[in-house]
Amino acid sequence: MPPNLTQIPPANRVILDGFINYLNNERRYSPLTAESYSRDILKLFKLADTTPISELCDHQIRRFIAQLHSGGLGPASLARTLSAWRSFYYYLIRDYKFKHNPCIGLRAPKLTHNLPHGLSPDEAVRMVDLPTNGDTLTVRDKAMLELFYSSGLRLAELVNLDLTEIDFSDASVRVTGKGSKTRIVPLGKHAISALQAWLVVRQKLASHEDGALFVGRNGGRISSRAVQLRIAGWGIKQGITSGVYPHLLRHSFASHVLQSSGDLRAIQEMLGHVSISTTQVYTHLDFQHLSKIYDAAHPRAKKKS
Template identity: 35%
Template sequence: MTQQPAAAGASSATGALTSRYIDHLRAERGLARNTVEAYRRDLDRYATYLAEVGLTDPRQVAPDDLQAFVAWLRRARVGDGRAYAESSVARMVVAVRGFHRFLAREGLAAEDVAADLGTPRAPRSLPKALSVAEVERLLAAPVGSEPLALRDRAILEVLYGAGLRISELTGLDVDDVDRVDRLVRVRGKGDKERIVPYGELAAVALDAWIVQARPTLAGRTPALYLNARGGRLTRQGAWKIIVAHADRVGLGERVSPHTLRHSFATHLLDGGADVRAVQELLGHASVTTTQIYTLVSRAALRQVYERAHPRAKR
């Protein structure tokens, strides 16, 4: 089935009711303009479906019609012939469910026919990890003994060596670093603190930054990482630094804000680390979140097996 233009053939009743819901999202819930427009597009697709199956009023819809709508979305194709991603299907279902909830709550429909409509689960995407060799290329990108080069090397080494989020790294103060035992105190999500070790190579880079370079830039801030003006380095500033070095060594397209963190976790598991220990190091509240990295390792094992085993393929 080819996706029709948005809301093609939609009835006036459907249009009037969806407009009321959009006004509610904008005026009463105060959603951002882009979010409201996304809801509008999703409800336009729903209106297209209703018109195609001859439902002239959303208040005529039954639960079975909603299940059929989900099936219709999965068969539909966008302009270039691709199917909707499961995440897009899930988002549209959320919009339709909210719409029918609104109709019932406002007394515009006798009941909420979407009350039992579950949201399709989007498949979990695997984190993108660099190989060990690619990480080494990236970590070697900052060259020279200038203060900013030493800072950049310390940023990359600690991100990978401790598995930090960029926001955690830029939130560090000098007093958070125990240079004797090679530990760093991190404030993660929900302001939860954890203590994370870092390795010898990260220690060399961090010591060079703290002892040799940071004093030449330091203002009155306790921040560990500074910008060129002596203030605390921001998350955006750190991200620009990482991208610049990734581009320099030909890894720009492979690097995202969490790439070194993903690589940290994947390489630990590949090296035999226990998933519970990796959970603690990453600061994940649930081991379920950490277990997605075990899927990365399994995927790597599968590739090795298929390349190497004589009977892996016909």
């Protein structure tokens, strides 16, 4: 557990605040990414203990990574942590005249590119085919589920959507992804239908001044945690025992479309991946299994309305 802000020296608090401002205002990182970096820097402060961060050497950073690894942190998390530390030291060199970056040349333990478990097409369709029965929250949840699975959005991307970013005439949604980069993602007919149904009842929950597409019980923009809890609950109700969460739906979207279409570049654009190498993890799947079941690019493409 990283220390909280009250447990670190005031000088380090000032440095951390400056770094977070740098991430938010200069690098244009999302609040969630900046918060993640903050947690990683707090880990560094804790591991350094009484050693000034200006005096840390590469062998000490290597030892810190080993400690985190032995404590159960996986390769992906370690790589992210090391990346955060490296960025932190670049900032310190620029703004605090530090002499060197002790993270340069260090690598986290090698990532194993095992594809995480995804939903089967039947499970995914069952998950999004919610019987709404006119319930406002269920109508909203169905629209969120359709966007996750039909358009492959990230959790933060969905939560931050505004009403003005849905274009029914063009069957698309304008998404702001990592690094504040925008992309246009197509909307399937099922997603359009679910969104239109939600917009009919949205005013029952929404505050007049709130332009958020999805709102919570309090009338304001729904929180990421609320979305996670609602989706997990629906997974249980729909009989999917392995657990359902937003990124699983995004992953299932990419896996199912790619298995049927084989168009890796199109998937890269829809997911908002900067590098094709990030998308290539999906090529480890069996391309034939779903192709025999679904002959369209998306498993729901030919499902009867």
